[in-house]
Amino acid sequence: MKRFSIFSLARNALTGHRNWGKMWRSPDPKREYDVIIIGGGGHGLGAAYFLAKEHGITNVAVLEKGWLGGGNTGRNTMTVRSNFLREDSVPFHEMSLDLYHQLSRDLNYNLMVSQRGMITFIQSSAANRVALQMANTMHIYGAEYRMLTLDEVKRRIPIFDPSPDMRLPVRGGVYQPRASMVRHDAVAWGFARAADARGVDIIQNCEVTGVRQEGGAVTGVETSRGLIKGKKIGMAVAGHGSVVASMVGQRLPIITQPLQAWVSEPVKPILNEIVVIRSYYGTYLMQSDKGEIVVGQGCDPYPSYAQRGTFPIIEDATTSMLEVFPSFGRLKLLRHWAGMLDIPYDGSPIISKTNTKGFYIDVAGSGGFKTTPAAAKTFAHLIANDFPHPLAEKLGLDRFASGRLVQEGGVSANR
Amino acid sequence: MLEIPCPWCGLRNENEFICGGEAQRKRPADPDRETDEAWADYLYNNANPKGVVTEWWWHVSGCTLWFKIDRNTLTHEITPIEELPE
Ligand SMILES: Cc1cc2nc3c(=O)[nH]c(=O)nc-3n(C[C@H](O)[C@H](O)[C@H](O)COP(=O)(O)OP(=O)(O)OC[C@H]3O[C@@H](n4cnc5c(N)ncnc54)[C@H](O)[C@@H]3O)c2cc1C
Ligand SMILES: [Zn+2]
Numbered sequence: 128m129k130r131f132s133i134f135s136l137a138r139n140a141l142t143g144h145r146n147w148g149k150m151w152r153s154p155d156p157k158r159e160y161d162v163i164i165i166g167g168g169g170h171g172l173g174a175a176y177f178l179a180k181e182h183g184i185t186n187v188a189v190l191e192k193g194w195l196g197g198g199n200t201g202r203n204t205m206t207v208r209s210n211f212l213r214e215d216s217v218p219f220h221e222m223s224l225d226l227y228h229q230l231s232r233d234l235n236y237n238l239m240v241s242q243r244g245m246i247t248f249i250q251s252s253a254a255n256r257v258a259l260q261m262a263n264t265m266h267i268y269g270a271e272y273r274m275l276t277l278d279e280v281k282r283r284i285p286i287f288d289p290s291p292d293m294r295l296p297v298r299g300g301v302y303q304p305r306a307s308m309v310r311h312d313a314v315a316w317g318f319a320r321a322a323d324a325r326g327v328d329i330i331q332n333c334e335v336t337g338v339r340q341e342g343g344a345v346t347g348v349e350t351s352r353g354l355i356k357g358k359k360i361g362m363a364v365a366g367h368g369s370v371v372a373s374m375v376g377q378r379l380p381i382i383t384q385p386l387q388a389w390v391s392e393p394v395k396p397i398l399n400e401i402v403v404i405r406s407y408y409g410t411y412l413m414q415s416d417k418g419e420i421v422v423g424q425g426c427d428p429y430p431s432y433a434q435r436g437t438f439p440i441i442e443d444a445t446t447s448m449l450e451v452f453p454s455f456g457r458l459k460l461l462r463h464w465a466g467m468l469d470i471p472y473d474g475s476p477i478i479s480k481t482n483t484k485g486f487y488i489d490v491a492g493s494g495g496f497k498t499t500p501a502a503a504k505t506f507a508h509l510i511a512n513d514f515p516h517p518l519a520e521k522l523g524l525d526r527f528a529s530g531r532l533v534q535e536g537g538v539s540a541n542r
Numbered sequence: 543m544l545e546i547p548c549p550w551c552g553l554r555n556e557n558e559f560i561c562g563g564e565a566q567r568k569r570p571a572d573p574d575r576e577t578d579e580a581w582a583d584y585l586y587n588n589a590n591p592k593g594v595v596t597e598w599w600w601h602v603s604g605c606t607l608w609f610k611i612d613r614n615t616l617t618h619e620i621t622p623i624e625e626l627p628e
Binding site: 367368369370378379380381382383428429430431432433437438439472527528529530 | 543544555556557560561563578579581582583585586587588589590591592595597615616617618
């Protein structure tokens with residue numbers, strides 16, 4: 128791997144940036160691998176990276192049906208945070224934030240972590256209660272999450288000037304200073320480049336269409352590029368969990384729902400923090416480094432694989448945005464898109480073995496960009512050792528039969 | 543915007559409805575005799591197909607009828623499968 132540095136930048140600038148070289152190889156698939164990862168998003172590529180780096184397993188392939196990061200990794204709104212409700216969630220998400228803050232160095236790849244902080248407007252007494260409970264739980268794990276008075280909110284967000292007849296009055300806010308924005312494509316590319324350097328084969332345009340088994344254990348995958356044998360198979364396919372898991376007859380406690388986002392034309396800096404309107408389940412917006420106002424809300428309210436959104440969400444989000452920031456009514460819409468999320472019944476990620484020996488699953492769940500490094504690390508641990516990483520012990524499929532759910536559904540939304 | 547065919551009201555915008563999930567699930571006849579896994583399968587697991595699914599819809603902001611339709615989750619094509627009793 129050619130390391131990036133100020134010197135490589137200077138050298139390549141002098142030669143007109145024509146000699147940078149490829150960031151990873153594009154090998155033909157080998158006949159057999161120790162581990163096959165299905166899905167070349169951040170979760171799959173990260174798992175391959177940690178398998179090689181932390182477990183010395185380098186005979187690994189990542190199979191991606193399209194192009195790297197073309198799934199949800201390249202579609203999300205880049206928000207990473209750890210404000211969660213349950214004791215089983217907070218340390219996991221904290222580990223992810225820690226990793227995000229150090230990965231640029233480890234990967235020698237700039238993930239452009241921009242620590243803006245996130246402010247959630249408190250617009251109901253239920254949200255106030257939840258915020259206090261979250262703040263207390265997070266405090267136990269050393270994560271800062273604190274209530275803001277209305278004046279503090281206004282001071283931090285000068286363009287916020289609430290009118291007295293707002294439908295849901297803003298009484299204050301709750302603030303996570305460490306919430307950040309991370310360049311999402313860079314996460315896929317950085318992991319891919321570092322995994323490739325350790326010997327992982329990254330194979331794009333290679334769709335997995337079936338899983339071969341013998342005596343209840345996996346032996347390989349059928350793909351659009353032929354049969355590839357593998358001793359262990361890890362699935363990290365975000366919006367296609369049920370489709371791929373059904374190849375081994377595994378039913379999952381999820382539904383697949385679209386999530387939309389849209390951005391305005393770029394404008395001068397006006398909004399520093401990531402802002403969540405209408406408490407936890409509402410609209411969120413932020414200003415990207417490029418200056419665009421990025422807006423999103425919850426999932427479309429029914430299952431869909433169509434990878435496009437439905438209009439009521441846009442209308443609803445726009446209404447709530449304009450109530451708080453009327454001046455944004457002048458912004459022009461630049462782009463709009465959707466991805467597909469596999470939403471588990473309790474809203475928390477699933478990192479688990481299955482009934483088929485050697486078949487492991489990572490279901491990113493609702494807001495799986497923020498979990499990417501932690502999920503990748505704990506998924507690699509599970510695949511390598513056959514038992515869960517301590518921070519992902521509660522995230523297995525067995526929680527549904529035991530009834531020990533990690534309920535985050537109502538409060539965490541996506542983002 | 544989906545237009546959902548309510549057997550009573552006809553085609554209506556999706557935001558008048560709540561999707562009630564897959565209609566194929568069968569409640570185990572004798573829950574006390576089920577294993578935890580089988581009970582959890584009934585409670586939580588979905589077929590979640592990429593394709594046609596039979597599902598419940600509830601016309602909550604309309605006539606409040608619960609009814610089933612076939613809906614393709616990839617193309618959003620909808621086929622009514624219930625008629626009103628005479
Ligand atoms: C609009 C939007 C906004 C979001 N905002 C946020 C946010 O702000 N913060 C946050 O934390 N999360 C957010 N998310 C969620 C987050 O993007 C995803 O949870 C996360 O990216 C999932 O990562 P992944 O690597 O598991 O999936 P993906 O990046 O989707 O990768 C899965 C890959 O698997 C491939 N694949 C599927 N089937 C097969 C097959 N049969 N064979 C081979 N390959 C296959 C796909 O092509 C895809 O590239 C958002 C999502 C969307 C859509
Ligand atoms: Zn009706």
